[in-house]
Each structure stands twice: as structure tokens, then as C-alpha cells.
Amino acid sequence: MxxxxxxxxxxxxxxxxxxxxxxxxxxxxxxxxxxxxxxxxxxxxxxxxxxxxxxxxxxxxxxxxxxxxxxxxxxxxxxxxxxxxxxxxxxxxxxxxxxxxxxxxxxxxxxxxxxxxxxxxxxxxxxxxxxxxxxxxxxxxxxxxxxxxxxxxxxxxxxxxxxxxxxxxxxxxxxxxxxxxxxxxxxxxxxxxxxxxxxxxxxxxxxxxxxxxxxxxxxxxxxxxxxxxxxxxxxxxxxxxxxxxxxxxxxxxxxxxxxxxxxxxxxxxxxxxxxxxxxxxxxxxxxxxxxxxxxxxxxxxxxxxxxxxxxxxxxxxxxxxxxxxxxxxxxxxxxxxxxxxxxxxxxxxxxxxxxxxELVDQPLYYVLDKLAGTLHVSTPPVMTIRSAILNAGYKVSFTHMHKTSLKTDAPATVIWDIMRCWQKLNPVSEKRLHENSPAKNILDKQPEKEYDFTHHPDANPASRKMGFLRFQENPLPFWGPGTRSTAMVGDAKMVKSKKNQGKRKREEESPENTEDNLV
The missing domain is CATH 3.40.50.150 (Vaccinia Virus protein VP39)
Structure with a gap:
């Protein structure tokens, strides 16, 4: 039972x-x-x-x-x-x-x-x-x-x-x-x-x-x-x-x-x-x-x-x-x-x-760790980069999908200029800048202007200030989608995995697969 x-x-x-x-x-x-x-x-x-x-x-x-x-x-x-x-x-x-x-x-x-x-x-x-x-x-x-x-x-x-x-x-x-x-x-x-x-x-x-x-x-x-x-x-x-x-x-x-x-x-x-x-x-x-x-x-x-x-x-x-x-x-x-x-x-x-x-009209987002990793530079504090974007006159928000996300209306050229300015403050070893690598090609260009990393009053959103539970905690036991239900439409049906157990061995031992029959 x-x-x-x-x-x-x-x-x-x-x-x-x-x-x-x-x-x-x-x-x-x-x-x-x-x-x-x-x-x-x-x-x-x-x-x-x-x-x-x-x-x-x-x-x-x-x-x-x-x-x-x-x-x-x-x-x-x-x-x-x-x-x-x-x-x-x-x-x-x-x-x-x-x-x-x-x-x-x-x-x-x-x-x-x-x-x-x-x-x-x-x-x-x-x-x-x-x-x-x-x-x-x-x-x-x-x-x-x-x-x-x-x-x-x-x-x-x-x-x-x-x-x-x-x-x-x-x-x-x-x-x-x-x-x-x-x-x-x-x-x-x-x-x-x-x-x-x-x-x-x-x-x-x-x-x-x-x-x-x-x-x-x-x-x-x-x-x-x-x-x-x-x-x-x-x-x-x-x-x-x-x-x-x-x-x-x-x-x-x-x-x-x-x-x-x-x-x-x-x-x-x-x-x-x-x-x-x-x-x-x-x-x-x-x-x-x-x-x-x-x-x-x-x-x-x-x-x-x-x-x-x-x-x-x-x-x-x-x-x-x-x-x-x-x-x-x-x-x-x-x-x-x-x-x-x-x-x-x-x-x-x-x-x-x-x-x-979240910004409603800005599809997709950047991830701060990825931006820093591309340039092999130390990852800046997220509030610092958010402040730089806001000080430049653009909008920025988090998204519930990633802890270090940057959803913004700033064009990619501005984002990379901000990262170039950060790299000047935190130089990258020349040994890490291989020829024609993304990091070298980006850093070989000079930023159009110097960006201001001074803390902006709107950089820290209310949800973060209030300490809300914004992201999923560490996975719990049995976390994940689990397995598909094995309850079938009729009792006569067998679970597929059970049905296929030993299938390869049975096929190998089958008379149809002997050497004489495979010539």
C-alpha cells in the first residue's frame, strides 16, 4: 500500500x-x-x-x-x-x-x-x-x-x-x-x-x-x-x-x-x-x-x-x-x-x-562582476558605479534577477568609459592585457571625459536601505525543480526508467547481435 x-x-x-x-x-x-x-x-x-x-x-x-x-x-x-x-x-x-x-x-x-x-x-x-x-x-x-x-x-x-x-x-x-x-x-x-x-x-x-x-x-x-x-x-x-x-x-x-x-x-x-x-x-x-x-x-x-x-x-x-x-x-x-x-x-x-x-523601459542589464572581469580589474562597489552613472545624468536601477545588476539608460559607450576611469584608479597589470583581447582593446581607448564617483544620494534604493529580503537565500534541501511526477494515467503503464533498466545488456546478449549475425 x-x-x-x-x-x-x-x-x-x-x-x-x-x-x-x-x-x-x-x-x-x-x-x-x-x-x-x-x-x-x-x-x-x-x-x-x-x-x-x-x-x-x-x-x-x-x-x-x-x-x-x-x-x-x-x-x-x-x-x-x-x-x-x-x-x-x-x-x-x-x-x-x-x-x-x-x-x-x-x-x-x-x-x-x-x-x-x-x-x-x-x-x-x-x-x-x-x-x-x-x-x-x-x-x-x-x-x-x-x-x-x-x-x-x-x-x-x-x-x-x-x-x-x-x-x-x-x-x-x-x-x-x-x-x-x-x-x-x-x-x-x-x-x-x-x-x-x-x-x-x-x-x-x-x-x-x-x-x-x-x-x-x-x-x-x-x-x-x-x-x-x-x-x-x-x-x-x-x-x-x-x-x-x-x-x-x-x-x-x-x-x-x-x-x-x-x-x-x-x-x-x-x-x-x-x-x-x-x-x-x-x-x-x-x-x-x-x-x-x-x-x-x-x-x-x-x-x-x-x-x-x-x-x-x-x-x-x-x-x-x-x-x-x-x-x-x-x-x-x-x-x-x-x-x-x-x-x-x-x-x-x-x-x-x-x-x-526597476527601470520599466530598459530591456536587459549589465552585471558589475562581468564588467570588471572583462577588464581584469578589481570589482568596484556597486554603489560607486551607480553613483557614477547617476552623476553623469543617466538613470540606473537594480533588477530582482541579479545582485550586482545595472539596468540603465546609459549607452554602452558610457558604461565602458566609467570602467576605464575606474581602471585608472585601480590599474591593471600589463601582463594581463594580451594582444587583441577584449580588455586591451577597450582600455586602449581613452574615455571621452572623467566620470565622478562621488556618492550620489539616489544611489542606494529604498529596498536596500530598509534591508528587505531582496534575493533568494541559500538553497534549501531539495531545492530545484525536482523530478517529473511518476503518477501515470493508468496502472498498466510502467515508469520509463524502470522499463529501460538493463536494456543495453539485453541487446548485447541478444542472438541477433552475435558476431555471425553482424557480418
Whole structure:
């Protein structure tokens, strides 16, 4: 008989039998998700009641207070497409106010048995409906009638196979939550695989986590555009071993024409890791009528054959989503509504604080350690470099994706000039400057001016001053994506790894593979 395990998280208590997948590290993911959905629902429910359809339609937040655990006929209709134990759906039912119904679906018979039992034990039968179905088929069945207000996709690995059905099954103005855990593919270890899964070439670079988010967003946008729909990102997050995005979905053929201006190719220098973006499309405004725009194709490429900074070659990646990753007003609302009773509240508060400080309109970022390492110079204090950028009249921020990140509107020429000035104060040994190396080619050029490293009053952001938990702590036991659930659709199926044990030996000993038969 399969052993059982009890799990308490938030207001939910569940038991699992056998090998149905559960990952405790994902508590942060679940805590943040239910906070985002709760914040979204406050404005979406009245927006839906008034039959709004366009992104521009504004309504005030819901007036009457709503309680969690109570069924509302005009509330949120939510699908958790890949539910496993049902923990997430049960927590949504018990902790998100204004729910109409939650469909907790899984293709595994054993998983659905767990879901049914856990729903019963948590007394949320009136809110959670277990379903045993292929997730894509279930969503296709809702693409015209009875669409969902919210769809949560949190698969093991790549989510792209679910996007076509999900983008059709969510209502106008509805919320789509998507997780991707195949970070090796998204972060540049296998560009050809990334293209086959996401329709974009990934690059191995220091800004790979942000590029992963932007590849995922462009993939969702490309699926949406096929059906005259488009996305508006509310929050995009890189955490632990995954990326997760929260986007609203709208319909509008004309708005889809703006998609090319939201996408770009990336040219990344193989020597110094500098980057340039080449948009797929540009918008030209009519001076007489600013509301009218002309859609144009840009000239290019935006870089020379060799990098102007270090004289090395470029790699080209993308396309990526180059429009904003977040809606600052929404992030602020989520930050204010996060409950201090959540198990990961401190981390949610810290990460969202950093996100609220990020520059919205500057794709990708530099990493201070990489800048210093390229020149073989001692790494300067991050406050010193931030001050130099601010003193030069540019903007700079951290990003939640890297501790020493520099997200800035300063061009790469300014960044390298600042590093040249730092090198003058901290000279590099000539022995380390090999002929035609990136370091020598960069340092052979003189900075256009002397940059001021005096401390700037805005160099230290509020989240850092307040000592918020901005970045993930040291990995916990079992940290990582874990292994795919071994609960199968039917009992007759064998686990693949067990089935293949000793396969090579059996083949070698087979009479068909004797020397006589191999002549």
C-alpha cells in the first residue's frame, strides 16, 4: 500500500499517496500567485460585470468586501490546468476572495484521486471541481463558450504546448499565469532547442534570466496574435529555478499590429557581453494627428560586424519581448495587498519592492562582476558605479534577477568609459592585457571625459536601505525543480526508467547481435 504524507501550507492541509508530485520550494510561487489573483480580481470583477472588452476601459475597484471560501455567482472562474495534488487550487479557494468556481485538472488518475480526497477534507467542494482530462483538450473545449477568467499553467518544463489552447480559453481582459522551468534551454545552453520550443534563439549571457522572461513573453504574444489577441504583462518574475509571468489577454486585430514594435532581436558581443537591440518594427506618429501611427520596418543591422568597444564578433538572438515586463501601478497594488500571514511574505515584499524600483523601459542589464572581469580589474562597489552613472545624468536601477545588476539608460559607450576611469584608479597589470583581447582593446581607448564617483544620494534604493529580503537565500534541501511526477494515467503503464533498466545488456546478449549475425 502506498505511503501517505500530510502537507500544511497556507490554509490548506492535504495528503498525498504514492508519487504524485509536490514541491515545497514552490510555496513562494503559490503565495505570490494567490496575491496577484486577489489583486487582479478587485478590478476585474466589476470590469466583467459591466461587459467591458477593451484594455482602455477603466472601472473602479470593487466596493463591496468579498470573503474567501464563499461562492460568488459573478466571481472568478479559474482553471488550474495541471493540478497534481490540488494544493494550489485548494489554497486559491480558501484564500482568494470572490471565487465562483475553480477547475482543478490533471491527466493522472492517481492525481485526481488525491485532488478529490483533499477537496473533501478541506471542505471546498462548493468551489473546487476536480477534472481528469488532457489540459489542452479541456482548454480547447472552452475556447468559445464558458471561457475562464483566470488560467494558471505551471507545468514541469516548457509550457509552449499549452499556450495555443490557453490563449483561446481565457476571456477578454482575463489573466493568464505561465511558468517555465526549462531554464537551461531558455538561458542559452541549447539555442536550437529554444527555437523549436519558443520560436526564439536564446543567448548565453549574464542577462540570461531577463532574456528568458522576454523569450517566454514573445512566445505567448505570438500565440495570441494568431487569434487576433495580444497580451499586457502585469508582473514578470525570475525566481529560483523558473520564470513566471502574469499577463492580461485582450482581443483586437488593430492592436496586434503594434506587436512588431514590442519585439526585438538582440546582438550580444562575444568578447565584452555588450548588447544592442534591433526592433522588428517601428511606429511613426502623425504630427497632425498623434493618435494615428504608421507601421514601418526599421533599417539595420543596428551594429557593425565587429563590436565598437572590444573588436570582437556578435551573436544574434531573439526575437524577445522588448516592451515593459511589468505594470508599475499593478505591482504597487500587489505589494500593498500582500498578507503578512503568508509563509513567504518577507520574500514577496522584498522582491516586489525591487521590481517596483526597476527601470520599466530598459530591456536587459549589465552585471558589475562581468564588467570588471572583462577588464581584469578589481570589482568596484556597486554603489560607486551607480553613483557614477547617476552623476553623469543617466538613470540606473537594480533588477530582482541579479545582485550586482545595472539596468540603465546609459549607452554602452558610457558604461565602458566609467570602467576605464575606474581602471585608472585601480590599474591593471600589463601582463594581463594580451594582444587583441577584449580588455586591451577597450582600455586602449581613452574615455571621452572623467566620470565622478562621488556618492550620489539616489544611489542606494529604498529596498536596500530598509534591508528587505531582496534575493533568494541559500538553497534549501531539495531545492530545484525536482523530478517529473511518476503518477501515470493508468496502472498498466510502467515508469520509463524502470522499463529501460538493463536494456543495453539485453541487446548485447541478444542472438541477433552475435558476431555471425553482424557480418
Amino acid at each position: 502506498a505511503s501517505s504524507k500530510s502537507i500544511i501550507e497556507g490554509l490548506a492541509k492535504i495528503t498525498t499517496l504514492g508519487s504524485v508530485f509536490y514541491n515545497p520550494v514552490q510555496e513562494f510561487n503559490r503565495d505570490l500567485s494567490l496575491t496577484v489573483i486577489s489583486t487582479f480580481a478587485k478590478k476585474y470583477i466589476p470590469w466583467k460585470k459591466e461587459n467591458k472588452r477593451k484594455e482602455e476601459d477603466i472601472v473602479t475597484a470593487i466596493d463591496e468586501p468579498r470573503e474567501a471560501g464563499i461562492k460568488y455567482d459573478d466571481g472568478i472562474y479559474l482553471l488550474e490546468a495541471l493540478s497534481a495534488t490540488g494544493l494550489r487550487s485548494i489554497r486559491y479557494a480558501k484564500e482568494i476572495p470572490g471565487i465562483k468556481e475553480i477547475v482543478a485538472n490533471d491527466i493522472s488518475i492517481k492525481a485526481v484521486e488525491d485532488i478529490k480526497r483533499n477537496v473533501e477534507e478541506n471542505n471546498v467542494n462548493h468551489l473546487v471541481t476536480p477534472a481528469q482530462n488532457d489540459a489542452t483538450l479541456l482548454m480547447y473545449a472552452h475556447k468559445r463558450d464558458n471561457q475562464f477568467d483566470v488560467i494558471d499553467l505551471d507545468p514541469y518544463g516548457c509550457p509552449s504546448i499549452f499556450l495555443d489552447s490557453a490563449i483561446q480559453a481565457v476571456k477578454d481582459g482575463g489573466l493568464l499565469l505561465v511558468t517555465a522551468t526549462d531554464m537551461a534551454v531558455l538561458a542559452g545552453n541549447s539555442p536550437e532547442t529554444c527555437y523549436s520550443k519558443y520560436g526564439a534563439i536564446s543567448l548565453k549571457s549574464k542577462y540570461c534570466h531577463e532574456m528568458s522572461l522576454r523569450i517566454l513573453l514573445q512566445c505567448i504574444e505570438s500565440h495570441a496574435n494568431r487569434y487576433g489577441r495580444y497580451i499586457v504583462p502585469l508582473l514578470s518574475l525570475s525566481a529560483d529555478f523558473y520564470v513566471r509571468v502574469f499577463v492580461k489577454v485582450f482581443s483586437g486585430a488593430h492592436k496586434c499590429k503594434f506587436s512588431t514594435s514590442k519585439l526585438s532581436y538582440v546582438f550580444n558581443c562575444t568578447g565584452c557581453d555588450s548588447f544592442e537591440l534591433q526592433p522588428l518594427g517601428v511606429l511613426k506618429k502623425n504630427e497632425k494627428n498623434p493618435k494615428n501611427v504608421k507601421f514601418s520596418i526599421p533599417t539595420g543591422p543596428s551594429v557593425n560586424k565587429k563590436c565598437q568597444h572590444c573588436n570582437q564578433s556578435y551573436h544574434m538572438g531573439g526575437p524577445i519581448w522588448s516592451a515593459p515586463l511589468h505594470d508599475p501601478a499593478f505591482v504597487s497594488d500587489v505589494l500593498m495587498s500582500a498578507s503578512d500571514k503568508l509563509g513567504t511574505f518577507k520574500r514577496i515584499h522584498g522582491v516586489l519592492s525591487v521590481i517596483s524600483e
